[in-house]
Amino acid sequence: MTVVTRFAPSPTGYLHVGGLRTALYAYLFARQNKGKFILRIEDTDQKRYVEGAVESLQNALKFFDLNWDEGPIFQSHRTAIYQKYAQQLLESGKAYRCFCTSEELDAMREQQAKLKIAPKYDRRCLELAPEKTAEKLAAGIPFVIRQLIPYKDIDFLDTIRGDMHFHGKDIDDQVLIKSDGLPTYHLANVVDDHEMEVTHVIRGEEWLPSTPKHLWLYEAFGWTPPIFAHLPLLLNPDRSKLSKRQGDVAAEDFVAKGYLKEAMINFIAFLGWNPGTEEEIFSLEDLVKRFSLDRVQKAGAVFNLEKLDWLNAHYLRAKTTKELTDLILPLLQKESWYSDALPQKFSEAQKEKILSSVQLRMKTLLDGPTMLRPFLLDTLDYKRELFFSEKMKVDEATVKLALENAIPALEALDNYDEEETIKAALVAVIEKLGLKNGQVLWPLRVALTNEEYSPGVFELCRLMGKELTLKRLKATLEFFAV
RNA sequence: GGUCCCAUCGUCUAACGGUUAGGACAACAGGUUUUCAUCCUGUAAAUCGGAGUUCGAUUCUCCGUGGGAUCACCA
Numbered sequence: 034m035t036v037v038t039r040f041a042p043s044p045t046g047y048l049h050v051g052g053l054r055t056a057l058y059a060y061l062f063a064r065q066n067k068g069k070f071i072l073r074i075e076d077t078d079q080k081r082y083v084e085g086a087v088e089s090l091q092n093a094l095k096f097f098d099l100n101w102d103e104g105p106i107f108q109s110h111r112t113a114i115y116q117k118y119a120q121q122l123l124e125s126g127k128a129y130r131c132f133c134t135s136e137e138l139d140a141m142r143e144q145q146a147k148l149k150i151a152p153k154y155d156r157r158c159l160e161l162a163p164e165k166t167a168e169k170l171a172a173g174i175p176f177v178i179r180q181l182i183p184y185k186d187i188d189f190l191d192t193i194r195g196d197m198h199f200h201g202k203d204i205d206d207q208v209l210i211k212s213d214g215l216p217t218y219h220l221a222n223v224v225d226d227h228e229m230e231v232t233h234v235i236r237g238e239e240w241l242p243s244t245p246k247h248l249w250l251y252e253a254f255g256w257t258p259p260i261f262a263h264l265p266l267l268l269n270p271d272r273s274k275l276s277k278r279q280g281d282v283a284a285e286d287f288v289a290k291g292y293l294k295e296a297m298i299n300f301i302a303f304l305g306w307n308p309g310t311e312e313e314i315f316s317l318e319d320l321v322k323r324f325s326l327d328r329v330q331k332a333g334a335v336f337n338l339e340k341l342d343w344l345n346a347h348y349l350r351a352k353t354t355k356e357l358t359d360l361i362l363p364l365l366q367k368e369s370w371y372s373d374a375l376p377q378k379f380s381e382a383q384k385e386k387i388l389s390s391v392q393l394r395m396k397t398l399l400d401g402p403t404m405l406r407p408f409l410l411d412t413l414d415y416k417r418e419l420f421f422s423e424k425m426k427v428d429e430a431t432v433k434l435a436l437e438n439a440i441p442a443l444e445a446l447d448n449y450d451e452e453e454t455i456k457a458a459l460v461a462v463i464e465k466l467g468l469k470n471g472q473v474l475w476p477l478r479v480a481l482t483n484e485e486y487s488p489g490v491f492e493l494c495r496l497m498g499k500e501l502t503l504k505r506l507k508a509t510l511e512f513f514a515v
Numbered sequence: 516g517g518u519c520c521c522a523u524c525g526u527c528u529a530a531c532g533g534u535u536a537g538g539a540c541a542a543c544a545g546g547u548u549u550u551c552a553u554c555c556u557g558u559a560a561a562u563c564g565g566a567g568u569u570c571g572a573u574u575c576u577c578c579g580u581g582g583g584a585u586c587a588c589c590a
Contacts, residue, residue: 043590078589135588142587151517152586177588194520203518203586211588218590242519242585265521272582300527303539307528311538330528333583337526340540350553394552425549474549486551 036068037231040094040101041222043075044086047283048093050336051237051267051275054301058264059235060099061302061324071229072104075222077215079109093284097294098317106229108221115216118224118254119178119209127253128209130176131158132169153205154179175212180219180249182206187245192233192262192326199245207246219243223250226259235262235326238333239274262326265305266333275336287341291364291397296345304334314347342396349395354385357392361401368402375409378501387496390488407482408497413505415512420479425471429513435473436480436510438462440503449499452491459490480509 038059042052063070072094074087087105094101108115122128131154133141142152159181161169169176185201209220216224226234241263251258267275275282281290287297299315307330308315308323315323352360365371376384391404407413420432442462448454463473474490481493481502494502 041590045590075590081589131588133588138587146516149516153517175588197519199519205586208588213588215588217588222590237584238520239584240590245519263520266584268583270526274584303527305527309529311529313527313539332521334528335526337540340527343540346552396552422550469549471549478550484551488551489549491549 034232036063036066036233037071037229038063038068038233038235039071039073039104039226039229039231040099041073041075041225041236042090043078043081044083044090045081046083046086046089047285048090049275049282050284050287050301051282053093053097053284053297054267054304055235055237055264056094056099057097057298057301057320058306058324058326058329059233060101061320062233062235062326063102064321065324068232069102070100071106071231072101073106073225073229074104074108075218076107076109077218077221079213079215089285096288097284097298103229106225108216108225111221111225112215114228115210115220115224116214119216119220122180122209122253123178125253126181128178128180129159130161130166130170131179131208132161132174132176133158151203153203156206159206177208177212178210179206180209180246180253182246182249187248189244189248189258189261191241191244192260193265193329194241194263194331197241197244201245201249204245204249207243219246219250223247223254227251227254227256231259233262234259235264238263238266262329265330267304268333268335270335270337272333272335274333280338291399291401292341292345293348293360293398295348296341299348300341300344303340304336305330314344346396349398350392352392354388354392357388357401360398361388361405364398365402365405368406370406370410371402379408383496383498390492390496394486394488404484404487407484407487408501412508413483415480415483415509419483419485420476420509422471422475425469425475427472427475431468431472432476433510433513434466435468435476436506436513438466439473439477440506440510443494443499443503443506447499449495449502452495455491455494476509477506481505 040052040056040059042048060070062068072091074090076082091105119128123130138154141155145152158179182204183201187199187201189197191197207219208217210216244261244263248258269275269279271279281287284297288294295316298317298320299313302315302320302324303313306324306328309328349357366373379387387405387408391401394404395401421427421429439459439462442458443455446454446458459473459477463470466473477490478487478493481487481490481497487493488496497505
C-alpha cells in the first residue's frame with residue numbers, strides 16, 4: 034500500500050506557520066515512505082474566498098521546498114461529486130433534509146443555552162412526514178442535508194494520541210450540504226480523502242472533536258477510514274492557540290524579516306517533534322530520513338522565536354559567500370542609498386573578506402545591508418554620542434587625540450594586508466599617548482563604521498584598505514573640528 | 516456549560532518503573548587582554564497536587580487542579 038498524505042488548507046489568506054508545520058509533517062511522512070503528497074484547496078465556502086490566497090499558499094510551499102505530487106485540487110470544482118454522495122446517504126436513510134431557517138436554529142440554540150444543555154440540532158425536521166417534505170420541496174423552500182448520527186459510541190486509534198473514545202449521543206447532526214448546494218468541510222473532506230486514497234490524515238488537533246463525525250461518514254458509505262494523526266497545537270506565549278495579534282503568524286512574514294528557509298523548517302519541525310537524540314540541526318533531507326509520527330509530542334508548543342534566531346544565525350554562518358551574496362543582493366538593491374556601482378571599488382577578494390566578516394555577526398538577512406553600508410557608502414552620517422563611552426573613558430578630547438595621532442601613523446603604513454602590521458602601528462600610537470587600548474580603538478572603530486557594533490579596528494582597516502580608512506578618519510576629524 | 520485533549524527548567528524537549536532528572540535556546544558570570552559577534556568554561560533553573568499499585572514512580576491507575584481545543588448552512 035502506498036502512503037498518501039495531503040495538505041488541505043482553505044484559501045483564506047497566507048500560509049500560517051501552524052499550517053506550514055502541518056504541511057511539513059505530511060510532506061515528510063509521504064517522502065519518507067516513498068508515497069504521495071497531495072495539495073487540496075478546501076474552498077467550499079465562497080464567502081471566505083480571498084483573492085490571490087491560492088497563489089500565495091502555493092508560492093510559500095514551494096519556497097520551503099515542500100513540493101506536492103498532485104494538485105492543487107479545488108473542491109469548488111467537484112460539487113457534483115459531493116451532491117452524488119449526499120443523495121446516496123439520503124436514499125439509504127443516513128441523512129435527512131432540514132428546512133429550518135437560521136432564525137429558527139438561533140432561537141433553538143438560545144433555548145438550549147438557557148436550559149444549560151449542549152447546543153445540538155433537535156431533529157425537528159427528521160420527524161417531518163414524507164408528504165410534508167414533498168410539499169416543501171415542491172414549494173422550493175431551501176434546505177440543507179444533515180447526517181443522522183446514530184446514538185452509539187465511536188472508538189478509534191489516533192497515531193499520536195492513542196485510543197480515542199467518543200459518545201455518539203453527544204454528536205450533533207452535522208450539515209453535509211449547505212442550502213447553496215455546496216458541501217461543508219466534513220462531507221467534502223471525507224469524500225475527497227476517500228477518492229484520493231489518502232492513507233494518513235495528518236492535521237491539527239482542532240479537528241479532533243469532529244473526527245467522530247468523519248468516522249461516521251466513512252461507516253455510512255461503507256469505506257475504510259484512513260489513519261488519523263492529530264498534531265499538537267502551536268501556542269501563543271499565553272498558551273492559547275497561536276493567532277495573529279500576538280505577532281507574526283504568516284510564514285512569509287518571517288521570510289520578510291530575513292529568516293532563512295532552512296532555519297524556519299528546522300525550527301518548525303522541532304516544535305512538536307524531536308529525533309530522540311541530542312542532535313538539533315536538521316535539513317529537510319535529514320528530516321525526511323529521521324521523522325517519525327510516534328515521536329510527535331501530545332502537548333502544544335509555544336511558538337517562541339528565541340531559538341529561531343539562534344538557528345538562523347547558525348545557517349547564515351554556514352552559507353558560502355556566493356550563496357550569501359545572492360541572498361543579500363536583492364535586499365541591498367532595495368536600499369535607497371545603494372547603487373550597483375558602489376561595490377565596484379572593492380576587488381573580488383576584498384568583497385569576499387568583507388562579506389565573511391559581516392556574516393559572522395548577522396542574525397537575519399536584514400542585517401546584511403546595515404552591516405555592509407559602512408563599507409559601501411562614501412560618507413557616513415556621524416552621530417557624536419556614538420563616539421563617547423563612559424565605560425572606556427572616551428570623551429571628545431580623547432577622540433580628537435586618538436584621531437590626530439592615528440592618522441599620521443596609518444598614513445605612514447603602506448601594507449594593509451596584514452592585521453598584525455596595522456595592530457603594531459596602532460599599538461605604538463597607544464603606548465606613545467599613554468592611553469588604554471579602548472580609548473583609541475573605540476573612536477577609530479566608530480569613525481570607520483558609524484555603528485555601535487562591528488568588526489574590530491584592525492580588521493576594518495584591512496578590509497577597507499588604506500584609502501578608505503584614511504578618508505574616514507579624516508572626515509571624522511573634520512566632523513569634530515566644527 | 517457539554518464533549519474531548521493535554522501537563523518535566525522561562526521556552527523547545529530527553530529519560531525499557533531504578534539517572535546526582537540530561538540537552539538546547541534564553542538569562543547570568545568569567546575567559547579569548549577595544550565594542551559586537553563567534554568560540555570556550557561555569558552558574559542558576561523543572562517532574563502541578565493528592566491518593567493508590569510497587570521493594571522503588573517523571574514514567575502505570577484513579578481523583579483533583581490548571582491550561583487548551585471544540586460545540587455554525589467556517590474550515
